[in-house]
Amino acid sequence: MRIRVINPNTTAAMTETIARAAREAAASGTEIDAVTSSTGPVSIEGYYDEALSLPGLLIEIRKGETQGVDAHVIACFDDTGLDAARQIATAPVIGIGEAACHAAMLIANRFTVVTTLERSIPALEHNLLKYGLERRARVRAAEVPVLALEDEASDARARIDAEITRALVEDRAEAIVLGCAGMAKLARDLSIKHQCPVIDGVGAAVKLGEMLSVLGLKTSKRWGYQSGTPKMLTGPLAGLMRGE
């Protein structure tokens, strides 16, 4: 089985972190194909960055479809472009945000997402509403920029740690979801320290991809995710999407 993990943040160091988390979770027969989007913002923090990451992300989804991958994982916690990707994919597409939330619901009555910046909160709250989790989850920001997670010298870890402490008491959280792909490497340590499940979405998404593939389940092409006839593009984006 082959699962394509796409980092829509165009920062290769972050893709390393993601690939490692994906491979640790993968079953023995699963090949992880981790790729960095070839064009778009170096990090995704909020609505605008999300929007500009879409062309690069969708190019990678198309490539994966051509290669016949068994599942696509979108390795950005905002689940950027998830529905658009599903419209052009026959293989399943899993967002790491939804993956982590599905895992959390299996082991906790209530959980808190700890994300990077305040300005990412509304997009994540919006996703929770879409997924039906607005009654069971809260979102908090540690005020850590995405790229600070790649910088060993930053205080990122301490800030995330402190926010988890607050969540466990103030939100009555029973589990913590790490709200950024770049935090994947912190899950196990934080879990031990806080004596509660701390969930990274990258590993969870890989396992969900395996689940759907083994069960023979693909993205439904009835109603909402119908592909339709290819639409003509005008202007420079036409060339960009053709890889020119």
Added chain:
Amino acid sequence: MRIRVINPNTTAAMTETIARAAREAAASGTEIDAVTSSTGPVSIEGYYDEALSLPGLLIEIRKGETQGVDAHVIACFDDTGLDAARQIATAPVIGIGEAACHAAMLIANRFTVVTTLERSIPALEHNLLKYGLERRARVRAAEVPVLALEDEASDARARIDAEITRALVEDRAEAIVLGCAGMAKLARDLSIKHQCPVIDGVGAAVKLGEMLSVLGLKTSKRWGYQSGTPKMLTGPLAGLMRGE
């Protein structure tokens, strides 16, 4: 006052329809600056088209900000890119989908959106949920492609008409919202024929733009729509966004 109406569908004929509806609604002192996005899909039908319309749309938002417009209108009923646009704009940004819904709530207990294709329904239902209207509105599709609305010989009008008839009885709708910018020209006739309010979002959005401008209200820059520091883009999208 100057309101910029952006058609993120890259079809100039459709922009004509939109511009006409916008000008009919505008106050005497309001200048309508109707523009067609320079790059992206010729029509937007569903999630994937939405995603690819974003770079072109955001380029136009940036241009409007440079020109100091008083409000931006996004003339696609999916309210494509609304949050991303707000993050880079100081002037208010109004989607025609939300505009039509706000108008409908002022004159009806319950309303139905009649849109183009089945595959656009989930995105619109999702917007209704986000706007808090899931208890008061339904979405139906007339199975009319967006560009058929520009073709006088198509049966588009008859199909929309029939769907409205169904909505008024089956949904107990008190008003109808036309779910595509290209339907703007049909509102008045359908309203007379069905003896009930039929709402086009283009005119409504222009008036909401005037409202916010006159009241001195701009997009809030606290929390969710903070602009943040400009993010580096990599790859061909960097050039595209710089207008190369």
Added chain:
Amino acid sequence: MRIRVINPNTTAAMTETIARAAREAAASGTEIDAVTSSTGPVSIEGYYDEALSLPGLLIEIRKGETQGVDAHVIACFDDTGLDAARQIATAPVIGIGEAACHAAMLIANRFTVVTTLERSIPALEHNLLKYGLERRARVRAAEVPVLALEDEASDARARIDAEITRALVEDRAEAIVLGCAGMAKLARDLSIKHQCPVIDGVGAAVKLGEMLSVLGLKTSKRWGYQSGTPKMLTGPLAGLMRGE
């Protein structure tokens, strides 16, 4: 165009404040007809006052209909009698509470209403639920009686100011809605001071009235707002409603 702004609080000084806010917002061709209800409580604070303001309010709605006004504005933040007024009106009827909320949703992910007294909170929360905004808005009271707003010597302004400060931090509010018609005059100053949108519903309602009128949209007479045959009234209210 002629918009009738009805103050259901029977305090003429308050109508002055309201009329000024309405005229500042009106377009050049819009005539504002601001009237004070002829009978009812001097100020509306909570459910009971609301109930007793209804006969006076509905008399004014009927008068406006006879005069052929283009829209009615109910200038009480509780949107007192809104549905009853719509049932007897063909022109649109807009409440200043809903108007302010519609404006807030266009520029903010989340907002807080700052109203007068604690005992008004449940009625306003109830309205937010009806409008579908219970997930995006909170209500707070500054513990300022309505009529204190007309008294320059009161500490009303300071209390409202302090409550806004709390809302911006504790509620993560991105915009503030002033929860009483009598606060209209404070919007601009508070907006500058707090560097965030502070919204008064009077001006917003006038602009929404213009919007509906220009678009030819009237209160729907299908299903819920059907007028029905005039109902016989018994007792002294019969005379009161006939203007005796």
Added chain:
Amino acid sequence: MRIRVINPNTTAAMTETIARAAREAAASGTEIDAVTSSTGPVSIEGYYDEALSLPGLLIEIRKGETQGVDAHVIACFDDTGLDAARQIATAPVIGIGEAACHAAMLIANRFTVVTTLERSIPALEHNLLKYGLERRARVRAAEVPVLALEDEASDARARIDAEITRALVEDRAEAIVLGCAGMAKLARDLSIKHQCPVIDGVGAAVKLGEMLSVLGLKTSKRWGYQSGTPKMLTGPLAGLMRGE
């Protein structure tokens, strides 16, 4: 114990029906004091009639408070003026609409309200939302005017009967709630005919009044239902409320 049952419809024949249902339900020690409002519409069908029934209703609430009744029942299925009444009452106030719904929830997973006219539906749906029942109940209209219920020659009974038949199949209803005080006399027969619980709110409200009284529970005066200082009324309503 003394329970005051107020008919805000100013039609004495209807009060008879209501009084009979109330007495049949009352415990041996409970005295039913059934009164017809002295001023307002002869029947309440929709928002406008509701509004005009309030002064008469509130006069009766005040009288009951002076007499020291143990509970007030508002015998209109719209629960007209319920919150306003609670603000001036220390004894509990129960609406027959909410009473019937509370009873239905104890014996059925899901139920349907069968009311009089289409135009009453939105007000009732709105109440269901306020009571948290929007997921468990539906509202239907039999298109029977309230006063036709007092006319033996009308087809009211047949129409209600037919609507119940539809509700049991189409809504998967497990119980039926009769959506008008005037239908009280039909409950038992319809219950036998349809072999399912058919609930009248008048009897239910009387029993809930007894419940609260026996348990020593009164309307809370914290926060929302605080009485506040009496408010000055201006104009003819002032005299009306003083009983002039």
Added chain:
Amino acid sequence: MRIRVINPNTTAAMTETIARAAREAAASGTEIDAVTSSTGPVSIEGYYDEALSLPGLLIEIRKGETQGVDAHVIACFDDTGLDAARQIATAPVIGIGEAACHAAMLIANRFTVVTTLERSIPALEHNLLKYGLERRARVRAAEVPVLALEDEASDARARIDAEITRALVEDRAEAIVLGCAGMAKLARDLSIKHQCPVIDGVGAAVKLGEMLSVLGLKTSKRWGYQSGTPKMLTGPLAGLMRGE
């Protein structure tokens, strides 16, 4: 009339407390038949205890049906086994949790449940959601084990008292619901002390049982609570349920 009050906690001292509260509330013609479940956990605190109390509880429901009781009351605030009991009962079945909540909604806009242990909170929040009260109520725990309520020397009363104080301010609660059958005896004193309604569900459930019985309302046997054909049981539970 005969109402069977079943204590699914197998602690007889607690049944005494419950029986006393039930008898104080009962009408003169109502006989209270208070029974302790013959098998199961000595106290119910959270999901696991709930599960193990079910066989004993359902045996008692069956006995009551054989005796032809007019209503069953389940005297555990979790409303343990409520739906299962309704499936085998023709008489109505009322849980003390739902009963207290129905009473609270009649006298307060918003209320707080004060229960025993933290680990009982999710089950109660889940019930509130099922009953449609998630927007009007909160749950708090006083960290008092159920059986400590039977121990005069414990600090149970002081802890409950302190939690009520917090709820009245922090939750803006207008009424308090005591979240355990064993707290029944505290309601009146706490009500006087805190000058607000404090509600015990045992008395409320008895009165609701009387209400349904007087109105001739039984558990609906359409759709959800159909009994179906008796199912074969295997293993030792078969003997247990036959009373061996």
Added chain:
Amino acid sequence: MRIRVINPNTTAAMTETIARAAREAAASGTEIDAVTSSTGPVSIEGYYDEALSLPGLLIEIRKGETQGVDAHVIACFDDTGLDAARQIATAPVIGIGEAACHAAMLIANRFTVVTTLERSIPALEHNLLKYGLERRARVRAAEVPVLALEDEASDARARIDAEITRALVEDRAEAIVLGCAGMAKLARDLSIKHQCPVIDGVGAAVKLGEMLSVLGLKTSKRWGYQSGTPKMLTGPLAGLMRGE
């Protein structure tokens, strides 16, 4: 890794079906330990059967914990006893109902559960609400008793097939979830026939168990699923739970 799949229906033939579905889905290193509950109803259809299946189910959970299994799967679509099991387990516990729903959300905007009998619908609707899926899913019954699924001569397959056809059109379903463990064997054929994803929860639950185990995630022991001190049981259930 060892996953214990517990059939709380005490019918061994059904456990065979379940075990086969579980093994087909399991990864190469995963051992499936499929067990039939030793005491309880032969099939679970509705609330009452659910209740009586709990002691047997919880005995098996305890056994699994003693054996140190990596995850427990509850193979009844009602997710019977899920929360109770989590309270006594440290390994994760997954219900096949929730598992199928999580899978459906990854590949469809909207789905329909096709279950056995009408009387099972409310319990499943209730679960959907608890999982936050009430806006995205519907439940239908094919009126097929659970044990008919084990009888090749029954018309079970035809009835399920017909109900799926209705769901795809009337509910606008994009995927189908099979609402009973006994339907596991039908998934692939129905999926091919209807050209849409048809999901069985048994396989999905096994894969979710693998996911949680590989990621090192266990049932949270903070707040809601705390085990507490073992509670004394009285009566025959005490012996039954000790295995006497």
